[in-house]
Amino acid sequence: MTVATLPNSPVRTDPALAGITDRVERGQRLSAADGRTLYATADIHTVCRLADRVRRRLHADVAYYNVNRHINYSNVCALSCTFCAFHRKKGADGAYEMSIDEVRAEAVAAEAAGATELHIVGGLHPWLPFDYYLDMMRAIRTAAPSLHIKAFTAVELVHLARIAKRGRDGYEGIKSVLRDLRDAGLGSLPGGGAEVFDDRVHDTAFKGKIRAGQWLDVHRAAHELGINSNATMLYGHVEERADRIQHLMMLREQQDRTLAAWAHDTGVPVCDAERHDGTTGPAVVLTGPGAGPAWLPTPQTCNTGYFQTIIPLPFFPNDSALEHLPGPTGLENLRTLAIARLMLDNFPHVKAFWIMQSLEMAQFMLQNGADDIDGTVVWYDITKLDGPTTHQETTVFDLQRVIREAGFVPVERDTLYRPVDRSGT
Numbered sequence: 001m002t003v004a005t006l007p008n009s010p011v012r013t014d015p016a017l018a019g020i021t022d023r024v025e026r027g028q029r030l031s032a033a034d035g036r037t038l039y040a041t042a043d044i045h046t047v048c049r050l051a052d053r054v055r056r057r058l059h060a061d062v063a064y065y066n067v068n069r070h071i072n073y074s075n076v077c078a079l080s081c082t083f084c085a086f087h088r089k090k091g092a093d094g095a096y097e098m099s100i101d102e103v104r105a106e107a108v109a110a111e112a113a114g115a116t117e118l119h120i121v122g123g124l125h126p127w128l129p130f131d132y133y134l135d136m137m138r139a140i141r142t143a144a145p146s147l148h149i150k151a152f153t154a155v156e157l158v159h160l161a162r163i164a165k166r167g168r169d170g171y172e173g174i175k176s177v178l179r180d181l182r183d184a185g186l187g188s189l190p191g192g193g194a195e196v197f198d199d200r201v202h203d204t205a206f207k208g209k210i211r212a213g214q215w216l217d218v219h220r221a222a223h224e225l226g227i228n229s230n231a232t233m234l235y236g237h238v239e240e241r242a243d244r245i246q247h248l249m250m251l252r253e254q255q256d257r258t259l260a261a262w263a264h265d266t267g268v269p270v271c272d273a274e275r276h277d278g279t280t281g282p283a284v285v286l287t288g289p290g291a292g293p294a295w296l297p298t299p300q301t302c303n304t305g306y307f308q309t310i311i312p313l314p315f316f317p318n319d320s321a322l323e324h325l326p327g328p329t330g331l332e333n334l335r336t337l338a339i340a341r342l343m344l345d346n347f348p349h350v351k352a353f354w355i356m357q358s359l360e361m362a363q364f365m366l367q368n369g370a371d372d373i374d375g376t377v378v379w380y381d382i383t384k385l386d387g388p389t390t391h392q393e394t395t396v397f398d399l400q401r402v403i404r405e406a407g408f409v410p411v412e413r414d415t416l417y418r419p420v421d422r423s424g425t
């Protein structure tokens with residue numbers, strides 16, 4: 001049998017990426033135009049290679065996972081976001097709410113199974129009183145004191161301020177609700193509910209939910225109280241790619257303000273850079289050639305809370321009111337994650353949330369910008385990647401295996417990205 005040989009084909013590189021490559025090498029901030037170029041190019045290899053370069057500067061060959069449990073305490077919601085297949089109206093088929101005893105039992109089981117974190121979110125329940133949420137925090141804190149409670153998206157917290165009758169106090173009302181929850185046991189905030197920061201997208205896909213300014217305010221209030229948080233971007237529905245770039249820039253600008261004093265104290269470089277509204281301002285860039293663990297904020301070195309992680313979330317059309325949309329492809333998911341790593345030069349971590357990306361894709365994403373794949377999860381009601389069940393569990397063995405196969409050293413982290421030492425257990 002003869003095998004046809006192909007002529008040597010040159011490696012395809014896009015000259016339009018030369019300037020961006022230079023800026024990444026020098027540790028300079030990328031602009032909105034750079035972000036659009038990273039989306040437009042056919043040279044996905046260079047985009048991913050640059051994201052990997054930045055990721056390795058920050059985290060070398062380490063990749064993180066954690067041992068956690070998710071609790072979705074109720075799917076009853078006053079809103080009806082068109083992209084959401086999770087919510088139900090009170091009394092509708094499939095609507096549920098967990099009692100405090102049920103939440104407590106889940107927490108005890110999670111702690112006994114070795115979890116370090118509970119991730120708790122739900123719908124905007126129209127009738128549960130604010131005391132339900134405080135009691136939930138206290139019950140977990142008492143019954144399973146070793147668990148870190150990461151709970152409530154920004155839109156839930158605005159809802160809680162309203163039912164606690166502090167909604168009219170605006171920013172201070174949010175802050176006082178956060179203070180009460182923190183005193184009852186809340187440890188940090190997840191990043192949900194951000195979707196994409198754009199008014200047109202908001203009014204089309206999640207009208208009634210809070211807008212960008214309020215989402216950012218909730219996280220700013222948390223950071224001022226010393227509470228860390230994450231950020232998400234739910235993409236692949238009615239937004240444009242340019243909207244995603246704006247979303248990332250708005251997150252980046254808020255993090256600039258949050259980390260400014262810390263950067264000044266620790267000597268991390270600050271430069272002037274473009275903002276999403278065309279103005280310029282001080283920028284904290286953690287990803288330059290001198291990057292490494294010493295350039296990462298920690299709860300010990302930073303007096304405030306800060307954004308820890310960006311979690312790009314692909315939209316799943318199934319069962320939602322936007323079911324006619326195709327949803328993003330694997331390559332678009334990979335590109336979006338790599339671009340998030342490159343644009344968010346002041347975010348310590350990028351998570352490939354395996355529940356929504358699949359373990360196989362998360363493994364690939366570790367080589368292209370991600371440094372974290374989340375945890376063991378067990379129950380997750382918000383989206384179902386494969387089939388109708390909400391039981392979506394993986395094991396520590398499998399998490400470690402996929403990380404090792406991707407060429408990294410698995411490190412179990414707690415919610416605040418401190419290594420977990422299980423040698424004595």
Ligand code: SF4
Nearest residue numbers: 077079081084087123
């Ligand atoms: S996305 Fe959240 S706020 Fe919107 S309908 Fe679903 S549960 Fe409710």
